[in-house]
Amino acid sequence: MSLPETYEMRSRGVRRWPCFLLMNAIHLSLMFAVQASDGESIFFHDNYQDALQEAKLSGKPIFLEFRCAP
Amino acid sequence: MGSIDIGLFDYDRHNALYYFVLNADEQIYLRYGGRDAESATTYLNLRSLELALSQGLEMHASGNIPKTERPEPLFASQIPKLNERTLKNGACVECHLIADYQNIHRELDGELDRLRDMYRSPDIKTIGIHLDVPAGLRVKSTTGAAQEAGMLAGDLLTHLNGTRIRTFGDLQYYYDLVPREDKHVSIDVRRDDKEIHLKVSLPARWWLTDLTYRHWSVEPMVYFTTEPLSELQKSELGLPLDGFAGRVTDRDRFQINAQPPLKAQDVICAVNGIQIDKIANTPELYIKLRCRAGDSVRLEILRGDTRLESTLGTVRQNFRKY
Numbered sequence: 001m002s003l004p005e006t007y008e009m010r011s012r013g014v015r016r017w018p019c020f021l022l023m024n025a026i027h028l029s030l031m032f033a034v035q036a037s038d039g040e041s042i043f044f045h046d047n048y049q050d051a052l053q054e055a056k057l058s059g060k061p062i063f064l065e066f067r068c069a070p
Numbered sequence: 071m072g073s074i075d076i077g078l079f080d081y082d083r084h085n086a087l088y089y090f091v092l093n094a095d096e097q098i099y100l101r102y103g104g105r106d107a108e109s110a111t112t113y114l115n116l117r118s119l120e121l122a123l124s125q126g127l128e129m130h131a132s133g134n135i136p137k138t139e140r141p142e143p144l145f146a147s148q149i150p151k152l153n154e155r156t157l158k159n160g161a162c163v164e165c166h167l168i169a170d171y172q173n174i175h176r177e178l179d180g181e182l183d184r185l186r187d188m189y190r191s192p193d194i195k196t197i198g199i200h201l202d203v204p205a206g207l208r209v210k211s212t213t214g215a216a217q218e219a220g221m222l223a224g225d226l227l228t229h230l231n232g233t234r235i236r237t238f239g240d241l242q243y244y245y246d247l248v249p250r251e252d253k254h255v256s257i258d259v260r261r262d263d264k265e266i267h268l269k270v271s272l273p274a275r276w277w278l279t280d281l282t283y284r285h286w287s288v289e290p291m292v293y294f295t296t297e298p299l300s301e302l303q304k305s306e307l308g309l310p311l312d313g314f315a316g317r318v319t320d321r322d323r324f325q326i327n328a329q330p331p332l333k334a335q336d337v338i339c340a341v342n343g344i345q346i347d348k349i350a351n352t353p354e355l356y357i358k359l360r361c362r363a364g365d366s367v368r369l370e371i372l373r374g375d376t377r378l379e380s381t382l383g384t385v386r387q388n389f390r391k392y
Contacts, residue, residue, distance in 0.1 A: 048074050055094035061130040063123070064079070064090040066165060068110075 077144030083169035091126030101239030117204035229258035285389035
């Protein structure tokens, strides 16, 4: 699984950060994205309505993230 | 951010990271996140995230999603001080600001319930549940109330008060909804393919956590800590056995707000003339629960054989408020 690179970089540094609201949504299955680890990047929507719309069209679930830091 | 229904995506806003898995109809499958007072990352782990996502995908594929009532919509613009000080200025809506401004308004409206609104996200370790974090809701070890209820290492937590839970985020969210006056919580576990129902006793002050990292504006900051006196110690000092007297163990530099200053080993036996409270077991907890941030309070102190009074100015935090 190639996710640790991005995930751990984020989680490590935020311990004492103020909790900026940054919400990202991706409509696609993260697992799919991770499995395709041959350089394919994960695209995060930064607009919730766009993500909802794409999820409706694709029939895929949404992975919604609230996190500290821009 | 203005278009997001934060009423739907309700969670403890003092989490550094929080995730939802949902479908295009905005039915939430599960949450991933949660923390304790010690660290923002205690319960975050790549393996448990993978487990959570797998469960979300299974739920999505099954199409068998129980219908739940959608919470009352809430948008950031409906929180007046947040709207006035942040949104209207084009500033970033920080998660913790949402929660703090909500509490500021509750306080202004006389509706602040400090046990529910200030002491968010009780720590499951207080009732003796220690999780094997990479394994999601798999129990690593138990102590105290959980052990007494029969919970065992290896159990998989499945329901809390009848609500299906799949992640620590789910567990902490629904545990936070337990009324603070409740004496028990119902937890179902899966053990050897059997579902087992456990009734776990909630000890006194099971909701109590260290609020330091939260920067609540509504929390009176006192900058000292005490250790509760034993009944024997209270008896020897002629103090009520059910009182909240405590011996000062720590003071920090901001403690200059007390005149005369407190000293280590002082016994604080009353606050504003009050010695007994049905909830507080220490003077600082009494102040946090019963006084308004920014108030000055009168402390009655025993210092050796001397009885004296000190006036303490509590502090209202203004962390990252514009």
